[in-house]
Amino acid sequence: xxxxxxxxxxxxxxTLPIGGFSHSAGLETYVxxxxxxxxxxxxxxxxxxxxxxxxxxxxxxxxxxxxxxLANDFDSIVALDNECTAVxxxxxxxxxxxxxxxxxxxxxxxxxxxxIAEKYSLAIKSKRADGHYCIAFALYALSLGxxxxxxxxxxxxxxxxxxxxxxxxxxxxxxxxGQLILFSLHPLIADLVEKTMHPDRNLIGLCCTGFDxxxxxxxxxxxxxxxx
Numbered sequence: 001x002x003x004x005x006x007x008x009x010x011x012x013x014x015t016l017p018i019g020g021f022s023h024s025a026g027l028e029t030y031v032x033x034x035x036x037x038x039x040x041x042x043x044x045x046x047x048x049x050x051x052x053x054x055x056x057x058x059x060x061x062x063x064x065x066x067x068x069x070l071a072n073d074f075d076s077i078v079a080l081d082n083e084c085t086a087v088x089x090x091x092x093x094x095x096x097x098x099x100x101x102x103x104x105x106x107x108x109x110x111x112x113x114x115x116i117a118e119k120y121s122l123a124i125k126s127k128r129a130d131g132h133y134c135i136a137f138a139l140y141a142l143s144l145g146x147x148x149x150x151x152x153x154x155x156x157x158x159x160x161x162x163x164x165x166x167x168x169x170x171x172x173x174x175x176x177x178g179q180l181i182l183f184s185l186h187p188l189i190a191d192l193v194e195k196t197m198h199p200d201r202n203l204i205g206l207c208c209t210g211f212d213x214x215x216x217x218x219x220x221x222x223x224x225x226x227x228x
Contacts, residue, residue, distance in 0.1 A: 003144075003145065004144055004145035004146045004147075004150075005146075005150075007141075007144030007145065007146060008141065008144065008146045008150055008151070008154045009154075011108070011137065011140055011141055011144065011146075011154065012154035012155065012157060012158040013158075014158060014161045014162055014165065016104070016107070017103070017107070018099075018100050018103035018104050018107065018133075019099060019100060019103055019227075020100060020162055021165075022226060022227045022228075023096045023100075023162075023226055023227055023228040024166045024170065024218075024225075024226040024228060025049065025093065025096075025162075025163070025166075025211075025215065025228060026090075026093075026211055026214040026215035026217075026218055026228070027045060027163065027166050027167065027170060027226075028166075028170060028218060028221065028224060028225060028226045029214040029215070029217045029218045029221065030045060030214055031170045031171060032221060033214075036167070036170075036171065037171060038171065038173075039173055039177045039180070039181060042164070042167035042171060042173060042177075042181060043181045043184065043185075045163065045167070046160060046163040046164060046167070046181065046185065047185070047188060048208060048211075049159070049163055049211065050156060050159065050160060050163075050185070050188060050189070050192060051188065051192060052207060052208045052211075053207045053208060053211050054156070054159055054192075055192055055195060055196060055199075056199075056203050056204060056205065056206040056207055057084070057087055057088070057134075057204070057205065057207060058084075058097070058132075058133070058134040058155075058159075059134070059152060059155055059156060059159075059192065059196045059199075060196060060199035060203075060204055061080055061083075061084050061132070061134040061135060061138070061204075062134045062135075062137055062138045062151065062152060062155050062196075063138075063148065063152060063196050063197065063198070063199050064076075064080055064199065064201075065077055065080050065134070065135045065138035065139065066138040066141065066142055066148050066151055067148075068080065069116050069117075069138060069139050069142050070142060070148075072116060074116055074119050074120075077116070077120060077129075077135065077139070078120075078123055078128060078129050080135060081120075081123075081129040081130055081131070081132055081135050082129070082130075083204065083205075084097065084130070084132045084134065084135065085130050085132070086205075087204065087205035087207075089212050089216075090212050090215035090216045090218075090219075090228075091216075091219065092215055092216075092218060092219055092227065092228035093212075093215050093228055094130075095227075095228070096227065096228040097130075097132045097133050097134070098130050098131055098132060098133075100133035101124075101130075101131040101132045101133040101134075101135065101136045102124065102131045104133060104136045104137065104140070105117075105120075105121055105124065105131060105136050108136075108140040108143075109121050112140055112143040112144060113143075114139065114140075114142075114143035116139060117136075117139040117140060117143055120135070120136070120139055134155070137151075137155055138151060141154070148197065149193060149197065152192075152193045152196050152197070153189065153190075153193050156189045156192055156193060156196075157189060160182060160185050160189060161182065164178045164181050164182045165178065166226070167181070170225070215228065
């Protein structure tokens with residue numbers, strides 16, 4: 001039995017009770033503005049979120065935090081956490097990342113006895129770190145014995161499933177449409193994993209401005225189903 005694979009499946013499970021279903025990452029704004037309205041535009045949204053946003057933000061932080069934890073470099077982990085806060089311009093996206101990270105920490109800290117993850121948990125409590133989801137994901141993946149490539153694969157897949165699930169509910173789409181979109185993303189995820197194995201530090205924070213604007217507009221929507 002491959003225990004690390006089982007651990008990764010649990011860590012990246014979209015139904016993990018950390019509140020991920022409450023966040024749309026701005027998709028709700030796109031749907032209300034009739035920009036994302038069918039399977040074609042939904043796939044475009046997911047592709048761009050993965051390739052033009054997460055690749056240079058959360059996924060890059062997963063990669064860098066994994067390396068720092070492997071080297072037992074806790075100061076770098078705290079620095080990455082602070083940098084993650086800085087590059088998340090929309091308030092709701094910062095809050096979402098922190099809420100998901102805190103809940104992930106509460107679940108896995110009692111299950112994974114890991115010194116550097118324990119230090120991170122204490123840094124969050126002392127407000128030295130904000131506790132971002134991507135940082136916590138990397139630390140617990142390492143503590144579960146998952147290698148870096150598989151960690152990134154799980155992270156990207158978890159994000160893709162979340163985006164597709166929200167598209168199915170918000171547009172709405174048929175479940176079959178959602179699965180077709182997700183299946184079509186397999187090559188992209190594999191490519192992004194390879195690119196994120198060694199992220200360019202100079203590109204951290206690079207993203208499409210439109211995503212940030214839609215996330216900021218989400219704060220002022222008249223009616224909302226999602227927290228972000």
